[in-house]
Amino acid sequence: MSMVESLAHEFVEYVPDELVDGVLYVSIPYATVVHRCCCGCGNEVVTPLSPTDWQLTFDGETVSLHPSIGNWSFACQSHYWIRRNQVRWAERWSPTQIAAGRSRDRLDKAEQFAEPYRDEWDTAGRRDTASIWRRLIAWLRGSG
Ligand SMILES: [Zn+2]
Structure with missing residues (x-):
């Protein structure tokens, strides 16, 4: 050895x-x-x-x-x-x-x-999606 x-x-x-x-x-x-x-x-x-x-x-x-x-x-x-x-x-x-x-x-x-750029994009994407939904719901309620 x-x-x-x-x-x-x-x-x-x-x-x-x-x-x-x-x-x-x-x-x-x-x-x-x-x-x-x-x-x-x-x-x-x-x-x-x-x-x-x-x-x-x-x-x-x-x-x-x-x-x-x-x-x-x-x-x-x-x-x-x-x-x-x-x-x-x-x-x-x-x-x-x-x-x-x-x-x-x-x-x-x-x-x-971890993919920081994709995370950033994901966060932004989720925010956009949420605001689209909010606008759509508002429109459906006739208040948009
Ligand atoms: Zn050894």
């Missing part, structure tokens, strides 16, 4: 059954990145790519993943960043920090899914 300090990336279509330590498998067709936990515990870490999950940056030579990878569901509870194929270890989080991080994740997701 040895900690991985740097990774090699491999662009694949399908993730192989047997993963090799220190290799980051990037599947663009499936928008997924898979690697073995960098602590050496052997667990498979799956990081889906989407605007609300992880974002992958490929600078032509190296890859980076954002945000950090927190393997809270594994016994190792490892937490690290992958920046330009380098593993940057974070301090071990306390259970409180983990809970806070998780709720922040949910908050981030909620914010990502």
